[in-house]
Amino acid sequence: MKISKEYTFIALLTLTFVSSIVTLKTTEGKTDVYFLLLILWAVKFILVAFEFMELRKANVFWKLTLGFVLALIMTIILLLL
Template sequence: MKISKEYTFIALLALTLVSGFVTTKTTEGKTYVYLILLILWAAKFILVAFEFMELRQANVFWKLTLGFVLALILTIILLLL
C-alpha cells in the first residue's frame, strides 16, 4: 500500500513536469495546448482523489459524483475556450 502511494506521487510529479514543459514550449492561442493541459489536470485530479483521498474504498455514489463533477468542470472550461 505504501509503494502504491509512492508511485502515485512520482506520477503526479511527472505529470506536473510535463504540463510545465507543455506551457513553456508553446505559444498562446492554440486550443490543443489547453486541451492537453486539461487532460493532464484531470489525470492528476483522479490520482489524488482515488489514492490520497482514499476514494478507492468509497461508496459508488461518491465515485460517480466525482466523475460527474470532473466532467462538468471540463465541459464548462472547454465551452469557454
C-alpha cells in the first residue's frame, strides 16, 4: 500500500515537471499545447483523487460523479479556447 502511494507521488512530480517544461518551451496561442496541458492536468487529477482521496474504495456513484465533473470542466475549458 505504501509503495503504491510513493509511485503515485513520483508520477505526480514527473507530470508536474513535464507540464512546466512544456509551458516554458512553447509560445502563446498554440491550442495543441493547451490540450496537452489539459490532459496532463486530468491525469494528475485522477491520480490524486483515486490514490490520496481513496476514491478507489468509494461507491460507484462518487467515481461516476468525479468522471462527470472532470469531463464537464475539460469541455468548458476546451470550448473557451
